[in-house]
Amino acid sequence: MKITFTKLSGAGNDFIVIDNRALAIHLTPLQINKLCTRRTGIGADGLILIEPSATFSFSMKYHNADGFLGSMCGNGGRCAVYFAFTIGIPAASGNAYTFEANGNRYDAWVLGEENVKLKMLAPQGFKENLDLEGEQCFALNTGSPHAIIYISDLDAVDVNKKGSAIRHRTDFFPDGTNVNFIEITSPNSLALRTFERGVEEETLACGTGAVAAALMSHKLGKISSTTVQVTVKSGDTLEVEFNESMDEVFLSGPAKIIYEGSFTIEGF
Numbered sequence: 001m002k003i004t005f006t007k008l009s010g011a012g013n014d015f016i017v018i019d020n021r022a023l024a025i026h027l028t029p030l031q032i033n034k035l036c037t038r039r040t041g042i043g044a045d046g047l048i049l050i051e052p053s054a055t056f057s058f059s060m061k062y063h064n065a066d067g068f069l070g071s072m073c074g075n076g077g078r079c080a081v082y083f084a085f086t087i088g089i090p091a092a093s094g095n096a097y098t099f100e101a102n103g104n105r106y107d108a109w110v111l112g113e114e115n116v117k118l119k120m121l122a123p124q125g126f127k128e129n130l131d132l133e134g135e136q137c138f139a140l141n142t143g144s145p146h147a148i149i150y151i152s153d154l155d156a157v158d159v160n161k162k163g164s165a166i167r168h169r170t171d172f173f174p175d176g177t178n179v180n181f182i183e184i185t186s187p188n189s190l191a192l193r194t195f196e197r198g199v200e201e202e203t204l205a206c207g208t209g210a211v212a213a214a215l216m217s218h219k220l221g222k223i224s225s226t227t228v229q230v231t232v233k234s235g236d237t238l239e240v241e242f243n244e245s246m247d248e249v250f251l252s253g254p255a256k257i258i259y260e261g262s263f264t265i266e267g268f
């Protein structure tokens with residue numbers, strides 16, 4: 001069976017996106033893992049199936065590179081919307097799309113060429129001052145679980161080593177966690193590097209991580225603005241905007257098509 005796919009990059013977080021509105025494609029976790037493996041597969045941080053929804057523009061099924069269903073992916077959601085826009089899936093109105101993912105409704109807007117804004121869930125479960133692996137950690141859930149560590153020299157951090165150790169602290173995070181290292185760069189900006197659960201290494205960007213970093217930094221008084229520029233490992237910038245009560249939270253930034261192709265299921 002030949003399957004066509006589109007590869008998109010959301011600020012460097014890359015995804016294989018497949019139109020499965022006909023529900024004809026069934027991939028096992030092992031096949032998805034092989035497809036996402038760099039050098040021997042297509043290579044990606046995750047694979048997204050765009051499926052039909054009775055209520056919204058579409059339904060997003062997000063799998064991490066390990067092949068398993070992930071929790072919310074902010075950059076994946078923005079890429080899914082850009083993909084829907086390019087293949088002509090009807091918008092809710094104008095440039096506004098709605099979709100469902102993990103049982104939640106999301107609203108998003110295609111702002112212009114290769115730029116998508118996504119309304120995120122209100123954060124939950126703020127935790128402060130956890131002592132983990134010799135680091136002072138903070139944690140919250142922005143649709144995906146995130147640990148946060150403040151660092152003065154972000155370039156010097158061994159993100160894979162430290163991130164992996166904290167990601168596996170199931171005594172604090174029963175389902176594991178994504179791990180973010182943050183350097184505050186101004187009252188309205190920060191730099192971010194993320195170790196992603198399910199990819200099991202540093203990725204070039206993480207949307208729910210950028211939101212977690214901005215919200216926690218504002219809550220702790222490290223960032224004064226409610227519009228925060230987040231520079232990620234790829235060098236791209238994501239923007240996080242929110243109100244003081246943090247029940248209106250938006251993530252904006254680049255979402256680009258970087259490749260189109262096809263593969264046969266039998267090859268994987």
Ligand SMILES: N[C@@H](CCC[C@H](N)C(=O)O)C(=O)O
Binds near residue numbers: 072
């Ligand atoms: N890349 C993501 C986060 C994806 C979810 C995650 N790796 C998990 O299941 O923990 C983003 O852009 O938010």
